[in-house]
Amino acid sequence: MTNNLELQGRISASPLTAAEHALAARMGLEELSPKRFLDAIIHPSADPSNTRFAKLSYMGSAALKMYITEYIYFKYPKLPVAPLTATIGEFYAHNVLFDVAQKYGVQKVVCRLPKNYLTDKTIACQSLLALIGALYWERGALACRQFILNNFCYRLSMNYNPLKHYYYVNSILSAHLRRLQKPRAEYSAMYIMGVYSGEEKLGEGFAPNEKQARRSAAMNALRQFYCVRVEEPDLPSSEDYSATPIEDPGVIFPKAGKEFIGN
Structure with missing residues (x-):
């Protein structure tokens, strides 16, 4: 040695x-x-x-x-x-x-x-x-x-879900819609579950039972708003960076604690 x-x-x-x-x-x-x-x-x-x-x-x-x-x-x-x-x-x-x-x-x-x-x-x-x-x-x-x-x-894979730590996404989606002053979310009862705000379809989910389908639909609705990906983000550390406005995050998400469900 x-x-x-x-x-x-x-x-x-x-x-x-x-x-x-x-x-x-x-x-x-x-x-x-x-x-x-x-x-x-x-x-x-x-x-x-x-x-x-x-x-x-x-x-x-x-x-x-x-x-x-x-x-x-x-x-x-x-x-x-x-x-x-x-x-x-x-x-x-x-x-x-x-x-x-x-x-x-x-x-x-x-x-x-x-x-x-x-x-x-x-x-x-x-x-x-x-x-x-x-x-x-x-x-x-x-x-x-x-x-x-x-x-x-x-x-970071294309199908990465930044909201995967959250289980009770239905309540977060409700808060999101209230903030946007949109009608509350309604779910159609089927294995392919759609979630709507009024007549506007926010998302849909697929699951073997109604509870999981509702969660999947709410998750996909939230992802479409909060998880918009910028494929080639302009980073402040790059040489040719031009300042961009800070996005309003909207709903204040709770910390991922009891709602954490792992990978």
Whole structure:
């Protein structure tokens, strides 16, 4: 096992092994200086003197949250704060971080003590954040932003539902219609359930029973209003950004707590 003095010598001499070169190439980080790259993959459990790891990891975490928040905010400009917050949280969750780390093989290259109170998964996530921080530190905001867009934000599938955390959507739809001063929602009793405001059809849902069909119809009606997607959102961090008006979110959604139903 590599001891601390050897690791400190590696950082000061800045050599990269073949595996480390390969990781940098897979992640598109070849332009990082070897010293900064090693700062991000030598975990403090293996070398306590590497205090730069924590700072890079902190910076990477902050950059990740900032650019994910920006992307989701402008991708769904009508989405209220509570579902917006829940959606943003999904994209830098621990399992997502590990998926990205695993895709590149970070966990196979990071230097750590084999016996440690932190799991391999946690250390891989911390090292990935440190690599993102190193990218931000050396190559700037635009390069870091593009890496995050490519590896985190573009995971957003076409059929992703930002309101999936909410179960009692019927009451939210009623509040939405009251705000718009439209007639209350009425449901047609069939397995293919339609929801109407007066004669205007707001949405429809499909389910094996009436209760689920009503919920599905209400969910689809809300999605048509609040989950409008901007395919290529104009982001403030881009070079040619032009300010756009902030959308009125309308109904104040409750926090996804008791109503949370998972993925």
